[in-house]
Amino acid sequence: METLTFFFVLLLLGLAISDPDDQACLSSLKQNFQDPKGRLAHWTQKALASPCNGVTSSLEGVTCNNDRIYKLTLVNFNLGGTISPFISNCTSLQTLDLSQNQISGQIPAELQSLVNLAVLNLSENKLSGQIPAQLALCAYLNVIDLHINQLSGLIPQQLGLLVRLSSFDVSYNRLSGPIPVLLANKSGGIQRFNASSFMGNKDLYGFPLPPAKNRSLSVIAIVLIGLGSGFLSLVVSFTAVCIWLRVTEQGMAAEEGKISQLMPDY
Ligand SMILES: *[C@@H]1O[C@H](CO)[C@@H](O)[C@H](O)[C@H]1NC(C)=O
């Protein structure tokens, strides 16, 4: 009898293991990724049905705790495609690291539902569009690393309100506009993130980036302009002299003509 009860408890635990949210999250992620190297080939429907077993997972890149996924680390997996908005179903996620892939499309604003998210590393991909301001709702975020992507638009001001943020890197994107003051300095004027977090964005400006260099001319440009205008003025004055000579020549010829007309013909 006792062995039977024990068996039933085990069975119930076994059923509790497969979390429908985590399952939906992973199968949708897999569907939206392109996986030319087959790195997610073992993410079969069967394996995805129970991604976690206590603290262990049979799925590479997945780390579990209490039967829930808390870490998804698919670094350098040769993944293309996009990040499914169903990522929001992985509600226990604390670390999302998809760095060093070829993932394109936008960063899904649905990440805002991941209230436990502490580390977001999407660096070295091909992500485009704007950085979603909704990330500011993930109050536990302490790492946002988006360096080397194709993100554009402004850096959302709201991200400056993430008090736990200790690492922030949006370098080498296509961001524009002013750097939010709260990301540049903490209150009291103490620098928060330095220029290396922001560099490599052509139209981004403001402290801590150095003032734009394109307004002050480089030495080479000055030399070229000097030589150019020198040459131009040479050409202009040479032409002027030629015209003057021609005009005076004609004048003299005309004068000569008049003189010869005035002279009596013998
Ligand atoms: C994010 O990932 C990149 C590439 O894998 C790594 O070099 C970088 O250190 C990571 N960022 C943080 C803040 O850990």
Ligand SMILES: *[C@@H]1O[C@H](CO)[C@@H](O)[C@H](O)[C@H]1NC(C)=O
């Ligand atoms: C941040 O602080 C530095 C030095 O304390 C100051 O030069 C700079 O203007 C401040 N930047 C902003 C955006 O407030």
Ligand SMILES: *[C@@H]1O[C@H](CO)[C@@H](O)[C@H](O)[C@H]1NC(C)=O
């Ligand atoms: C910027 O800050 C990072 C860490 O916060 C540090 O590793 C790096 O050396 C700093 N770079 C400069 C140019 O001060």
Ligand SMILES: CC(=O)N[C@H]1CO[C@H](CO)[C@@H](O)[C@@H]1O
């Ligand atoms: C079961 C569940 O939570 N499903 C959600 C998964 O994510 C999508 C997109 O954010 C939601 O629409 C679903 O409700």
